[in-house]
Amino acid sequence: xxxxxxxxxxxxxxxxxxxxxxxxxxxxxxxxxxxxxxxxxxxxxxxxxxxxxxxxxxxxxxxxxxxxxxxxxxxxxxxxxxxxxxxxxxxxxxxxxxxxxxxxxxxxxxxxxxxxxxxxxxxxxxxxxxxxxxxxxxxxxxxxxxxxxxxxxxxxxxxxxxxxxxxxxxxxxxxxxxxxx
Amino acid sequence: xxxxxxxxxxxxxxxxxxxxxxxxxxxxxxxxxxxxxxxxxxxxxxxxxxxxxxxxxxxxxxxxxxxxxxxxxxxxxxxxxxxxxxxxxxxxxxxxxxxxxxxxxxxxxxxxxxxxxxxxxxxxxxxxxxxxxxxxxxxxxxxxxxxxxxxxxxxxxxxxxxxxxxxxxxxxxxxxxxxxxxxxxxxxxxxxxxxxxxxxxxxxxxxxxxxxxxxxxxxxxxxxxxxxxxxxxxxxxxxxxxxxxxxxxxxxxxxxxxxxxxxxxxxxxxxxxxxxxxxxxxxxxxxxxxxxxxxxxxxxxxxxxxxxxxxxxxxxxxx
Numbered sequence: 179x180x181x182x183x184x185x186x187x188x189x190x191x192x193x194x195x196x197x198x199x200x201x202x203x204x205x206x207x208x209x210x211x212x213x214x215x216x217x218x219x220x221x222x223x224x225x226x227x228x229x230x231x232x233x234x235x236x237x238x239x240x241x242x243x244x245x246x247x248x249x250x251x252x253x254x255x256x257x258x259x260x261x262x263x264x265x266x267x268x269x270x271x272x273x274x275x276x277x278x279x280x281x282x283x284x285x286x287x288x289x290x291x292x293x294x295x296x297x298x299x300x301x302x303x304x305x306x307x308x309x310x311x312x313x314x315x316x317x318x319x320x321x322x323x324x325x326x327x328x329x330x331x332x333x334x335x336x337x338x339x340x341x342x343x344x345x346x347x348x349x350x351x352x353x354x355x356x357x358x359x
Numbered sequence: 360x361x362x363x364x365x366x367x368x369x370x371x372x373x374x375x376x377x378x379x380x381x382x383x384x385x386x387x388x389x390x391x392x393x394x395x396x397x398x399x400x401x402x403x404x405x406x407x408x409x410x411x412x413x414x415x416x417x418x419x420x421x422x423x424x425x426x427x428x429x430x431x432x433x434x435x436x437x438x439x440x441x442x443x444x445x446x447x448x449x450x451x452x453x454x455x456x457x458x459x460x461x462x463x464x465x466x467x468x469x470x471x472x473x474x475x476x477x478x479x480x481x482x483x484x485x486x487x488x489x490x491x492x493x494x495x496x497x498x499x500x501x502x503x504x505x506x507x508x509x510x511x512x513x514x515x516x517x518x519x520x521x522x523x524x525x526x527x528x529x530x531x532x533x534x535x536x537x538x539x540x541x542x543x544x545x546x547x548x549x550x551x552x553x554x555x556x557x558x559x560x561x562x563x564x565x566x567x568x569x570x571x572x573x574x575x576x577x578x579x580x581x582x583x584x585x586x587x588x589x590x591x592x593x594x595x596x597x598x599x600x601x602x603x604x605x606x607x608x609x610x611x612x613x614x615x616x617x618x619x620x621x622x623x624x625x626x627x628x629x630x631x632x633x634x635x636x637x638x639x640x641x642x643x644x645x646x647x648x649x650x651x652x653x654x655x656x657x658x659x660x661x662x663x664x665x666x667x668x669x670x671x672x673x674x675x676x677x678x
Contacts, residue, residue: 248392250392250407251392251396251405251406251407251667252405252406252407256671256672257671257672259364259671259672260364260366260672261364261365261366261672262364262365262366262367262385262668262671262672262673263667263671263672264365264385264388264389265389265391265392265393265664265667266388266391266392267391267392267394267395268392268395269395297406301399301401301402301404301405302399302401302402303401
């Protein structure tokens with residue numbers, strides 16, 4: 179571990195505030211839309227989508243369909259990875275036809291993950307429209323992709339890493355700025 | 360900090376013997392994701408091996424293994440060349456190394472090979488940059504069959520560790536059994552080999568000391584979670600080791616009467632092709648305890664997992 183702990187961009191409480199706001203914005207945009215569904219990108223995007231779906235259900239008093247998307251097989255950067263890619267199942271337990279799908283991910287950076295996610299999603303059906311919600315947009319895009327719902331927006335130098343921690347996987351909630359990745 | 364990432368440490372899949380339990384688990388876990396691809400209602404294809412060239416090099420006959428590999432390759436969007444021994448220069452006397460070097464010059468990423476000689480794959484692996492997948496070598500190993508058997512068992516029971524599995528029949532001529540012995544013992548299952556003494560090679564416990572050997576099928580069956588029936592390989596001379604098919608069946612055939620001795624939820628496996636009425640009767644092979652067709656189905660995602668791991672960052676260990 180480095181001597182200096184990674185600077186905290188959002189602590190657990192602030193992260194919750196941002197999630198609540200994302201939920202309100204999505205509810206305002208889709209409150210009356212019966213076709214709304216959330217699809218989270220594994221791993222942390224899925225846990226964010228689970229939390230957003232729970233909040234939306236409380237807010238709108240209706241069931242929000244939730245899916246899990248694994249994009250490993252659609253990535254364009256596998257050869258640059260240091261470990262073996264791990265494929266996990268995609269689970270979309272509803273039909274995508276005519277749906278308004280909100281894709282959920284933790285951090286929006288180059289846009290390549292989202293490009294892969296859209297390819298993956300379209301292999302499962304033809305939604306009416308795909309929206310994008312992210313907890314943090316850190317800039318640095320390499321593709322013409324933008325989010326429709328953004329929690330924290332900031333410009334981060336390319337050699338730093340914005341890392342979202344979640345209780346479900348990391349045992350703690352928060353967003354951190356880490357050193358050279 | 361992110362956890363240290365797992366790296367599949369092998370450049371080839373020559374057999375189960377070189378794999379660690381972690382490697383086996385990685386392949387089986389990976390296969391779950393590919394099973395989802397195979398079960399999609401519409402587009403059962405992913406771009407994961409786009410622009411990769413796979414050569415299927417079959418020096419021995421095979422229908423299901425070869426088809427299964429080819430389907431796996433197609434579902435991964437790979438480019439495929441099929442190379443049959445009958446129609447190739449091999450029938451004109453070219454050596455294996457010459458064939459390999461010619462293939463190498465076409466820059467394939469993967470070579471899936473079946474060959475009668477146990478050392479053929481290792482020989483090729485030393486001469487080629489492509490990753491080699493063993494699709495069966497003589498009576499030595501058939502690693503993807505053992506992996507799909509393990510996947511089928513793990514799906515059925517949720518685990519491999521502690522399972523009691525009887526492997527019954529023609530142990531002598533079976534490459535499937537060797538790969539399965541490596542795999543199941545590495546993963547902590549309890550294996551009993553059952554068959555006439557003439558079909559169980561002496562010294563098998565020198566290699567797998569934890570394995571039990573029994574010549575009495577009916578005594579073995581009641582304690583087993585799964586029974587894996589092997590094909591009597593008459594084309595490999597099994598007939599010389601048994602008094603006759605009906606005599607063999609009288610002692611070692613899995614039939615409805617013997618199913619009554621088994622646990623009610625026992626799983627019945629068979630790597631195929633089946634000699635119906637010899638090692639197993641049709642009503643058992645097609646019955647409710649049979650996982651035979653699931654084995655075939657699971658072969659595709661398991662092979663996709665292997666091909667995908669070898670085509671992406673991996674270690675350089677040979678084998």
